[in-house]
Amino acid sequence: MSLVAIGACYVDTILTTPHYPGEDEKLRASSISRRRGGNCPNTLEVLQQLTADLSLDLVAILPAKSSSASRQIQSAFEPHISLAHCIYREELSEPASSYIIKSQSSGSRTIVNYNELPEMTVAEFTNIADYLDPKTSWFHFEGRIPDVTLSCICYLRRQYPSVKISVELEKPGRPGLQELAEEADVVFYSKSWAQGNGYQTAEECIQKQSVIARKASLLCCTWGQNGAVALETKSKSMIHSPAYSAVDFKVVDTIGAGDTFIAGMLYAWLCQGDKWNLSQKLGFANRIAGMKVSQEGFAGLKRALESFNSQ
Template sequence: MSLVAVGACYIDTILTTPHYPGEDEKLRAISISHRRGGNCPNTLEVLQQLTAHNSRTVHPSLNLVAVLPAKSSVASQQVKSEFEPRVHLDNCIYRDDFNEPASSYIIKSQSSGSRTIVNYNELPEMTVDEFRKIADKLGPQSNWFHFEGRIPDIILACIQYLRQKFPAVRISVEAEKPARPGLQELAVEADVVFYSKSWAQGKGYQSAEECLRKQAELTRKASLLCCTWGQDGAFALETGSGNLIHRPAHSGPGFKVVDTIGAGDTFIAGMLYSLLYQDQKWDLSQKLSFANRVAGMKVAQEGFLGLERSLELHPGS
């Protein structure tokens, strides 16, 4: 089994504050932390734990395709040390003229639990020609390509290239940010689509079910559509049968929201793990329950360490 995840890789600086600061307000932070971020890197962080923990998983190959600063930069060395050897970075695109990584500065309000994110990225984006060279190398040995829904015009051309050259490869995309044009066009080309609540509401949908039912009419190539809806859990629709499944958000005795950063990325990791490695063993309800469980465990802790425990708690693992 081989998966290729294509998306941005960030270095996050997280400030936890008593409350969100007002304009021109001086405020002392409670804590500061630094971590590697980005949607696809977060998803791969969780996937490497799940596949390493399951002894029945046969030689998984996890690959990141991201634009990074020069190989010798502190940031690129940090990403390399955190990921290799379980996640391969051989096909990342290194910009030798740049030393600063894509960065996120996150303010977490302790009083409300909200998070405010400011991004900075001066790295030139991946080009279609760069992706084609990578696809020619990875395509023959890959089962699945997953795309973060960013730079949609380039990603659309990348997906079309995969369809032409490697028609057996399955493709998933994430539609997350409501203000980003072009995500609908990506969804139309995918086999599996992950919709966020904010994207669905931005399109005027009043519920996850409405989103999935209406999207099924537009995404003729897709076999599975998923939509997370915060505390109301997650929904999945098998487009062929029209079977709609809902599973509640994971909780338990003493459950408390601690850190929501990367919760959606973790849900996607749970679903990709289920689809790639448990497809014949788990039905859709079990897959959705597992994705909710691993995402709920992530929300209840800081960071991503130890999420492989979700396999020990999931029936049938």
């Protein structure tokens, strides 16, 4: 089985500050770090720590293959994650970038994005999909450029009816995400998307979405400190799992927590299957997301699986 993740790949610059700067305020950051970012790249980075049984492919738009940014991204991923099917914009040298301010006083972060790379076209995706042999692949889409993504999903449905598809719905103000949910086998809803669409709780989101996303076999909604809810539509089994906590637990870095949760659920769904029930799958996804929140970056998260198995 191969998992193909389709989404943007960013280079993140993260400034940690005592508080958010006010307008026209001069503020000294306590630290700076740079790392590769993006929802799907983050998910793949975590997945490659958990299993060698999945072949992992990233489909993303990158600047010129010879650019320093693309070389850095390649060295960060390969050989465990294949970038062979990334699309390179040879006329450009700057990657998609995020500039993130992390406030120590509030624990939250503000993100400013910059991206001049032209987005993937449907034709570019179909060429890649045919080459990848979708009959043996699971496709995970970041909810990005919904009209193009929907056309890509519909192409897979027409050409390869047995293919499995998951989608992430994150940005509440992005029109067209609901239509993606209606075509997917697995849907991941963020708290911000759910609240932006009028849902007061994760349970309400999942219950009402189960009537709309009729093709889905699994629906998941994360809700920050209140944990997450998942529904297997065939059995109508809805489970709530509390957020992970431990002795001396402290929030350090929330960037990528949702991406890590998705990695945990995809691992549980694809690699553990019927060996884990829904409660175990959701509990593991919460555990690995919680462990990520308690540290900087994504390194060393395999320990979540080791500690989960030793319970």
